[in-house]
Amino acid sequence: MKKFYFGLIIFFVFLTITGAAPKPKVHIKKLKNGHYQLMVENKPYIVKGVCYNPIPIGSNHEYDWWSDQNKPWIADGKLMQEMGVNTIRLYQCHENTEEVKQVIRDFYELYGIRSILGHWVGFWEYPCPFYGDKDFQGKIKKEILEMVNLYKDEPGVLFWTLGNENNYSFSGRVNAWSTDEIDKDPDPQKRIFMRAKIYYSFINDLAKEIKKIDPNHPVALGNGELVGLDIANQFSPDIDIVASIIYRGKTFGNIFKSIKATFDKPVVLSEFGADSYDAYKNLEDQNMQAFFLESQWRQIYENLANNPEGAGNCLGGTLFEWTDEWWKHNEYDPQGWKVHDIESNWSNGSYYFDIKAKGNKNMNEEWFGIVALSEELENGINKRIPRKSFYVIREFWKNPQLKAQGTRHKAQDKK
Numbered sequence: 001m002k003k004f005y006f007g008l009i010i011f012f013v014f015l016t017i018t019g020a021a022p023k024p025k026v027h028i029k030k031l032k033n034g035h036y037q038l039m040v041e042n043k044p045y046i047v048k049g050v051c052y053n054p055i056p057i058g059s060n061h062e063y064d065w066w067s068d069q070n071k072p073w074i075a076d077g078k079l080m081q082e083m084g085v086n087t088i089r090l091y092q093c094h095e096n097t098e099e100v101k102q103v104i105r106d107f108y109e110l111y112g113i114r115s116i117l118g119h120w121v122g123f124w125e126y127p128c129p130f131y132g133d134k135d136f137q138g139k140i141k142k143e144i145l146e147m148v149n150l151y152k153d154e155p156g157v158l159f160w161t162l163g164n165e166n167n168y169s170f171s172g173r174v175n176a177w178s179t180d181e182i183d184k185d186p187d188p189q190k191r192i193f194m195r196a197k198i199y200y201s202f203i204n205d206l207a208k209e210i211k212k213i214d215p216n217h218p219v220a221l222g223n224g225e226l227v228g229l230d231i232a233n234q235f236s237p238d239i240d241i242v243a244s245i246i247y248r249g250k251t252f253g254n255i256f257k258s259i260k261a262t263f264d265k266p267v268v269l270s271e272f273g274a275d276s277y278d279a280y281k282n283l284e285d286q287n288m289q290a291f292f293l294e295s296q297w298r299q300i301y302e303n304l305a306n307n308p309e310g311a312g313n314c315l316g317g318t319l320f321e322w323t324d325e326w327w328k329h330n331e332y333d334p335q336g337w338k339v340h341d342i343e344s345n346w347s348n349g350s351y352y353f354d355i356k357a358k359g360n361k362n363m364n365e366e367w368f369g370i371v372a373l374s375e376e377l378e379n380g381i382n383k384r385i386p387r388k389s390f391y392v393i394r395e396f397w398k399n400p401q402l403k404a405q406g407t408r409h410k411a412q413d414k415k
Contacts, residue, residue, distance in 0.1 A: 035312030047316025108156025249350025
């Protein structure tokens with residue numbers, strides 16, 4: 001026993017002299033070569049994740065799945081574990097604290113799956129977010145710090161993400177907001193800069209406040225594409241991770257090197273993917289989806305730390321999404337929620353197989369799941385049917401050096 005206490009004394013003397021302290025449970029490690037790693041309990045961690053929002057057939061985004069007595073996350077967690085998923089992304093927590101804790105704990109304790117917890121940062125407030133208003137900022141800050149205080153000690157929490165595509169509001173493209181000072185400036189580019197400065201300064205303030213109460217989990221900036229990151233570099237120095245939303249088809253292009261040059265922070269692709277419906281041929285095409293997703297994951301792995309050919313700043317990604325969402329095309333029509341709609345919502349030429357669809361609209365919002373939903377119920381929830389991409393990604397994660405030649409060749413034949 002004397003030896004034990006003597007050891008403790010030596011340990012604390014060492015901490016006092018060196019200033020050393022135990023590493024946070026989850027932290028970012030910058031290597032000597034300038035690359036980044038996410039460390040969880042002092043071990044490198046690659047985020048192999050999915051965006052999770054299990055809305056059943058016949059419901060829309062207002063459905064409270066957290067309170068579902070059938071616990072859809074139990075069935076989903078089992079499938080995710082089989083696939084190799086180690087992380088889920090939750091865009092915002094439910095108001096019932098105990099239900100949120102139960103979901104986080106079940107994923108982690110039963111399946112070893114960690115949770116990224118997010119907050120919209122008021123982006124969907126009606127009539128619009130008022131980032132230039134101190135009262136609005138105070139309201140949002142209170143919500144976010146309450147979230148951190150409530151869940152910071154949950155073992156299954158990986159890190160915090162602030163926002164999603166909030167930067168698209170700077171140009172008025174989505175959820176426009178302004179201030180009297182901004183409106184007085186005649187230069188549209190300066191107005192964009194002024195909005196970005198206000199928003200990213202607010203995000204930085206949030207990051208600093210979060211770290212005061214929770215030094216054990218990094219804070220990520222949710223950002224659409226690379227828009228505004230040059231300004232974030234000036235006003236959000238306390239952010240740990242760029243959580244970027246990217247839809248670029250087969251390749252992410254120069255995103256990793258661009259972020260390294262513009263805002264040198266590690267990157268998690270927090271939303272990316274491909275739908276499984278060919279809008280040109282009007283049929284489901286699982287080969288097409290699997291081809292794009294395998295290619296995207298290959299690029300993620302090429303840009304992890306210590307790969308000499310990549311930027312070394314990627315930490316992984318959470319693909320969009322786990323299950324299909326049947327409600328998206330007719331968001332306010334309850335009858336439409338029961339129909340797996342095949343009409344496309346928008347166009348993206350990077351997904352080139354079906355870009356010749358009518359009006360070039362080839363992106364099918366209701367078909368992004370790597371797991372399809374059946375109208376047949378199983379244990380009270382829609383039966384889950386893994387698509388080909390589920391198995392292709394599973395095999396890639398097992399051995400990233402192997403190429404999914406069968407999927408690649410079948411998809412390329414369509415070009």
